[in-house]
Amino acid sequence: MSLFLLILLLINPKINQIETENSKPKLSILIDDSKSISFFNETNSIKGVRYSLMNNRLLKDKFHIDEFTFGNSTQVLDSLTFTQKQTNISNAITSINELQKNKIAPILVLTDGNQTIGTDYEFINSKQQIYPIVFGDTTKYVDVKITQLNANKYSFIKNKFPVEVLLNYQGEESVRSQFVISKDNRVVFRKNITFSKENNSVTILTNLTSTREGLQYYKASISKIDNEKNIKNNTKYFSVEVINEQTKILVLSSILHPDIGALKKAIESNKQRKVEVFKIEDFKGQLKDYQLIILYQPNTKFSKFLSKLNEQNTNYLLISGVATDWNFINRMQLGIKKNAINQPENYAPNYNDKFLPFYQEDISFNDFPPLKDKFGEVTISKPNQTLLYQNINGLATQQPLLTTFNENNQKGAILFGEGIWKWRSTSFLNTNSFQEFDKFIGNLVQYLASNKKRKRLEVNYENLYPSNSSIRISAFYTDENYKFDTRASLEILIVNNETKEEVKLPFSLVNNSYQVEVENLNSGDYSFTVSVLGQKLKKYGRFKITEFEVENQFTNANFSKLQKLAENSNGKLYHENDIDKLIKDLLENPNFYTIQKSIKKEKNLINWKWILATLIILFSIEWFTRKYFGKI
DSSP states (O other): OHHHHHHHHHHOOEEEEEEEEEEOOEEEEEEEOBHHHHHTTOHHHHHHHHHHHHTOHHHHHHOEEEEEEESSSEEEOSOOOOOBSOOOHHHHHHHHHHHTTTSOOOEEEEEOOOOOSSSOGGGOOOSSOEEEEEOSOOOOOOEEEEEEEEEOSEEETTOEEEEEEEEEEEOSSOEEEEEEEEETTEEEEEEEEEEOSSOOEEEEEEEEEOOSSEEEEEEEEEOOOTTOOOOGGGEEEEEEEEESOOEEEEEEESSOOHHHHHHHHHHHTSTTEEEEEEETTTOOSOGGGOSEEEEESOOGGGHHHHHHHHHHTOOEEEEEOTTOOHHHHHHTTOSEEEEEEEEEEEEEEEEOTTOOSSOOOOOSGGGSOOEEEEEEEEEEOSOOEEEEEEEETTEEEEEEEEEEEEETTEEEEEEEOBOHHHHHHHHHHHHSSSHHHHHHHHHHHHHHHOOSOOOSEEEEOOSEEOTTOOEEEEEEEBOTTSOBOSSOOEEEEEEETTTOOEEEEEOEEETTEEEEEEOOOOSEEEEEEEEETTSOOEEEEEEEEOSOOGGGOOSSOOHHHHHHHHHHTTOOOEETTOHHHHHHHHHHOTTSOOEEEEEEEEEESSOHHHHHHHHHHHHHHHHHHHHHTTOO
16 A cells, blocks of 8 residues: 555556636726815815725625726725815826737726826827716806916015916806906015906016015915805915025036037026136136136137136036047146047946935936046046946946036036036936926036035925925934944924924934925915034024915816816716716626636646555554564
8 A cells, every 4th residue: 555655656546627717897097186176165076976986885896996096196995084285187097008909908096187286188199098077066167367477586685576476267248357466465466467268367577576585475366256265266376586696607518519508408497596607718817706617628729718727726627528538637736637539438427325525316328328538447536426327338437427526625527428418318207397407507507606615414405385284304413534424313392483383203214315395284384403413513594384275276076087087098077076976887887797716727637645644654554563573
């Protein structure tokens, strides 16, 4: 018996078995969890519709149901709070399409159709059929609102700064209203406006005068018209920082190149800065009139200017490229040399998160296209800090691509490569804005153009925050050697200037900065103090929380866009009272069917565990029996 089982175990016979598996179609339910739902008083309606869907036995038998919520982002449903401060319908639909790719998975969207961020959802190319369920009043009420307001963040004292305001009207009859800009409860601009069904949009352009230095807050508002339901979209706030000096930056170039235009636009995006561009042979001015000199692709024509830079300890930014004369630069005793050959090479950026001279977040530098410079090894003979390293054909190196110096009260930086205009274009393609790239160049220019002694505690924040938004404040703290100090404990004290209520919070260490996030502050003026515990270092500031809430700017549900969304995806739009019809249509739709799969599985004919256990027992009995009778 033992030998028989041993042979059977070694042979291990198997059989093939066919099993069938039923795969039900997916039904994704997307629920709008933003504040606009509570603003329209539709929270109970959405909860009731959700209950009807989730407790329908026939629907659960036919579909595998998944629930999600969306607002700022899309998440698996945990609970409904209706407190999300933004609505991104397009992101929610795109995410579910990606999740349910190559599956039968219709999508139900429970929403008012009002989107505040993201791409326009009505043109989404969805492979899944979408069934919007519209909540909120679809009646169109008369309404005037401030759609957009554009103003400079900075202005010079006694100068005029432009303000552009776009006003919109929704209604059939001709109405009159008044637009006002005020400061400290004093009207600084007023204009009467007439709207009609045909002329429902008005653009106002005006110039305001900067009369006082410092941060100034303004209020733009349009007066209420008869029978207007929502007046929360009639007011917007903006701020202007008035300054009495301007940073002048000189660009000297040996060639014409699109990099120069990109640098000028990025630097002058901050109105505190002005850029003057000259060909090296055309410049007749004085270097001392500028706070920063940018040397673009220098050659022997730059000889006297580089000598003056060293004599006067003028701050500079040197940008090299294929037209740069490195033999000349190596002779100028700048503390940096490059053993260059007359062969170009592409250098991609590699971000260094340990860079300390100033705080610069990663703006996806590693995704930027490479810069072009002459090939060669760089040698630096003075203290430096590198923000970006060279990446050559996917190989990360410790050679600098962008490095900074600070020696003998002179600041400098060198960018080893031309083509930075491509970085600005790529940043725009990635973010739909030049803001991130311009801020990066602004940080670099601010560091290089300042000769002031560096402050050990720097704080970054906005002057205006919308009501109920998250207020993020970051701080950068260094030790006495100006090295970023991770051992410190920072806290912020926020005081409401009207009620005198105080909020004290600690900062958290995040990468190379300290950060704090404050929520649930009421609208009003606030001042704050950032302190380093155990040190006498403090930083003061102020900000304003406006009454503006983007989710409360709508007067009705967006029926038309939801209708187009349904039509473009071969779905159908329903109202909150049509749930029984929706369920019936889903159950009767022949496109939503269960897929039966045949799976061929190979199974063991014997249970080897029991066979092995029996085999061990039989061999043990035989051994003990032979031992007992003296056969062993």
